[in-house]
Amino acid sequence: MxxxxxxxxxxxxxxxxxxxxxxxxxxxxxxxxxxxxxxxxxxxxxxNKIAKSLKTQRSYVIGVIVEDLTVFNTPEICDGINEFAEEKGYSISLVNLRLFKRIGTDFTKTDVLKEMIPKVIDQLMENQVEGIIYIGNHPRDVTEDIPPVSVPIVYTYCYTTREDDCSVNYDDKSAAYEATKYLIDLGHEKIGLISGLINSIPSHDRFYGYQTALAENEVLFDPGYIRTGDWKIDSGYEMTKELFTHPDPPTAIVALNDLMAAGAIKAIQEMGMSVPEDVSVIGFDNREFTAFYSPSITTMAIPLHEMGEKAMDVLFQFIHKTGSSEQPNGNVQLSCTLVKRESVKAR
Amino acid sequence: MxxxxxxxxxxxxxxxxxxxxxxxxxxxxxxxxxxxxxxxxxxxxxxNKIAKSLKTQRSYVIGVIVEDLTVFNTPEICDGINEFAEEKGYSISLVNLRLFKRIGTDFTKTDVLKEMIPKVIDQLMENQVEGIIYIGNHPRDVTEDIPPVSVPIVYTYCYTTREDDCSVNYDDKSAAYEATKYLIDLGHEKIGLISGLINSIPSHDRFYGYQTALAENEVLFDPGYIRTGDWKIDSGYEMTKELFTHPDPPTAIVALNDLMAAGAIKAIQEMGMSVPEDVSVIGFDNREFTAFYSPSITTMAIPLHEMGEKAMDVLFQFIHKTGSSEQPNGNVQLSCTLVKRESVKAR
DNA sequence: CTGAAAGCGCTTACAG
DNA sequence: CTGAAAGCGCTTACAG
CATH class of the missing domain: 1.10.260.40 (lambda repressor-like DNA-binding domains)
Known part of the structure; x- marks a missing residue:
């Protein structure tokens, strides 16, 4: 050389x-x-950028820690980060916690996280990263899992209550509101809701959006139309069957994720009804399969790519501390987009 | 600090x-x-690893170039690389070409690639990576697209004919053979095949596997059972409808990817038949949605994770040049695995 | 067992 | 407009 x-x-x-x-x-x-x-x-x-970095004390690399690269939301967020980073001349040092394979979806097992995170942050710091983006698998408070770091860190698809730190997420309440409102506008008044696990923030916020949409549009709220699933396909199936034991069953179902929406469709078809002719179904997440499903599934798309870009944008501002007062902080919320497909029909 | x-x-x-x-x-x-x-x-x-690297002339970082992080095969391959790299104490510098978003699936537009690749390789070299793994989106010869590099490079999900370079892929022929054999063993003799685009290597190899399975098991090959799709869901749908114009229509269909399998199922259901009762369908790739589909789709799983691990393993051997004679080279082929689900039934 | 010194490949005041 | 020199934070023969 x-x-x-x-x-x-x-x-x-x-x-x-x-x-x-x-x-x-x-x-x-x-x-x-x-x-x-x-x-x-x-x-x-x-x-030789190594030599240059040593002298200039600038590495132009940022660390991206992902809880699990193979979970559906992560690659697209990463893609957004890549796009922005490329523009700005930053390299990405990728750390994959492989969390899903290690502990599944049980986020109460945070001891595993608590052990891993400081190690990988140290590694990143030793490599002189100028900042870190942390991509979660599920929106939740990670403040306890992640120690303070001496470079800027921004969280996405999860958040922190640590002051001065910033997270970028999407707006669950508005998204659920919009999905519900869409059904109401199409003439539906008996709208079932299949929630995810009750201890999850998205479940809470989306339920709130659902209720608000009903209230603001003068549709009666009937607790009999509410069921709680566990995000998995089978629970969508089962909760839908339960929903149809209601004396005046729903004409539409909002499932709080796409897997449960698929389960709902399966159940409806099995009961001899058709989607969307007899019952409309709307999902959440815009997973890849919703486009291939039969019928294709109307769903709320999470702005994953934009979250990645925004996270990188915010990190970039932290690194280049633009005027002290404009420092971003708190939780940035991006909007979801309704993707209209075959599984919903006007009443 | x-x-x-x-x-x-x-x-x-x-x-x-x-x-x-x-x-x-x-x-x-x-x-x-x-x-x-x-x-x-x-x-x-x-x-300060930057300083250490400068002195020791070792960076312990490898570059991973992915053609597109958001294409289904890539995250899992990456995951395999991560696992192995973590064990060995290497960091990953991730470069995402974002090819699919830039040029779609038209790999004849390689001028875009030819322009980008040397740039990103230079970047990686400036960052003193010790080796590079290149992850393609589609199995094809990338020799022309990628200039020679002065550090070891291994290709996965694509290959090179450059001597001394190594690629790691999966065995298309055996996979298709096994899928077809599975149907034959279940009593099927009229087995339709929906191929992908004819200029693609996987189409070729998988067709070969299909034919071999028929021949070795003394099942008559009928060209009337063969159709060529374009990997997309609609072509699976249409080719299936065509297959059923055959006077003695198939009792089973091998679709050379999962999307076309989904299209096939849709067509079969629309024609008033049922999968798997009337027709069995088998896909290829083990895309995530095949597990959620109704019926869930039997398919060949590509050993993505293992390909990542193996690629990293081979790269590692190159970097640490173990005894000159054992140098890996050529095209390593890993085996696919049949994932049995609901869409196939004995005749 | 321990230290002085050179050097990895750059950048950057500073002097001329 | 150009160069000599110091130094970024480490490692590593070498000498003692």
Whole structure:
């Protein structure tokens, strides 16, 4: 590998001058400049960024910690980070906790997390990252799991209550409101809701959005239309069967994720009814399969790509501390988008 | 950030000695050692790996170039790389070409690739990566798209004909053979095949596997049972309808990917038949949705995780050049696994 | 067992 | 406009 010193000797100037022409800093005579550039090209010179980083104390790398790369939300968030980082000239050091494979979806097992996180943060710090983005698998408070860090850290698809730290998420309440409102506007008044696990924040917020939509549009709230699932397909199936024991069964169902929506559709079809002719079903997450399902499933798309971009944007602002007062903080919320497909029909 | 020099002054020894105790190199007196360790802990010392790398000329980082992180195969391959890299103490610098978003699935537009690849490889080289793994989106020859690199590079989910370079892939022929054989063993003799685009290597190899299975089991090959789709769901639907214009229509269909299998199921159901009661359907890829589909789809799982691990393993061997003769090379092929679900039934 | 010194490949005041 | 020199934070022969 050619070094600056090689260019210097071959072009008969000092390393200082070579550095200046390579970085366009300082005034260098035009012929000196050309000579140096020519030699650099001949030698196929590539900057040693390790050396440069050491001297300048800037690495231009950010650490991205993902709880699990193979969970559906993560690649697209990462993609957004990549896009923005590429623009800004940052490299990504990726750490994959592989959490799902290690502990499944049981986030009460945070001892595993508590043990891993400090280690991977240390690693990242040793590699001199300028900031960290932490991508969760499920929206929840991770403040207890993640120790304070001496570089900026922004959380996405999870959040922190730590002051000065920033998270970027999506707006669950509005999303559920919009989904419910969509059904109401289509003439539905008996709208079943299949919630996820009750101890989860999305379940709470989405339920709130559902209720608000009913209230604001003067549709009576009937607790008999509410069931609690566990996010898995089978619970959507079972809760739907239960919903249809109601004397005046729903004409539409909002499932709080796509898997339960698929379960709901299966149950409805099994009961001899058809989606959307007899019952409309709407999901949440816009998982890939919803487009392939038969019928294709109307669902709320989470702005994953935008969350990644925004997270990187916020991190970038932290790193380059723009005017002290404009410092971003708290929880940024991006909007979801309704993706209309075949599983919903006007009443 | 505390430096070795800080530890040295505070514990009254030289930086050389501090370095020795921190790295367990050289003999250091036990009380000196303890003193140094104590001070290091007090100062919350973290190695500056940038400085260490510069001196030792080893970065312990490998570059992972993915054609598109959001395409289904990529996260799981990455996950395998992560697992192995973590064990071996390597960091991952992730570069996402975002190819699908840039050019879709038209790999004839390789000019975009040809322009991007040298750039990202240069970046990686400037960051002093010790090796590179390139993850394709579709099995194809990428030799023309990727210039020679001065560090080891291994390809996965794509391959190269460049000598000394190594690719790791899965065995398409055996996989298709096994899928077809499975149907034959269940008593099927009229087995339709819906191929992907004809210019693709997987289409070729899988067709070969299908034919071999028929031949070896003395099932007559009927070209009337063969249709060519384009990997998309609609083509599976349409080709299935065509297959059923055959005077003696198939009792089972092998679709060369899961999307076309989903299309096939849809078509079969629409024609008033049932899967698997009337027709069995088998897919390829084990996409996530196949488990949620109704009926759930029997399919061939590609060993993505293992491919990632193996790629990292091979790269690791290149980096640490174990005995010259054992150098891995050529195309490593891993086996697929049949995932049995509801869409197939004995005849 | 321990330390002084050189050097990895860069950048950057500073002097001329 | 150009160069000599110091230094970023480490490691590692080498000498003692």
């Amino acid at each position: 050619a070094r600056i010193k090689d260019i210097a000797t071959q072009s008969g100037v000092s390393t200082a001058t070579v550095s200046h022409v390579l970085n366009n800093t300082g005034r260098v005579g035009v012929e000196t400049r050309e000579k140096v550039l020519k030699v650099a090209a001949e030698l196929n010179y590539k900057t | 505390a430096r070795i020099k800080d530890i040295a002054t505070q514990s009254g020894v030289s930086t050389a000695t501090v370095s020795h105790v921190l790295n367990n190199t050289g003999r250091v007196g036990v009380e000196t050692r303890e003193k140094v360790l104590k001070v290091a802990a007090e100062l919350n010392y973290k190695t």
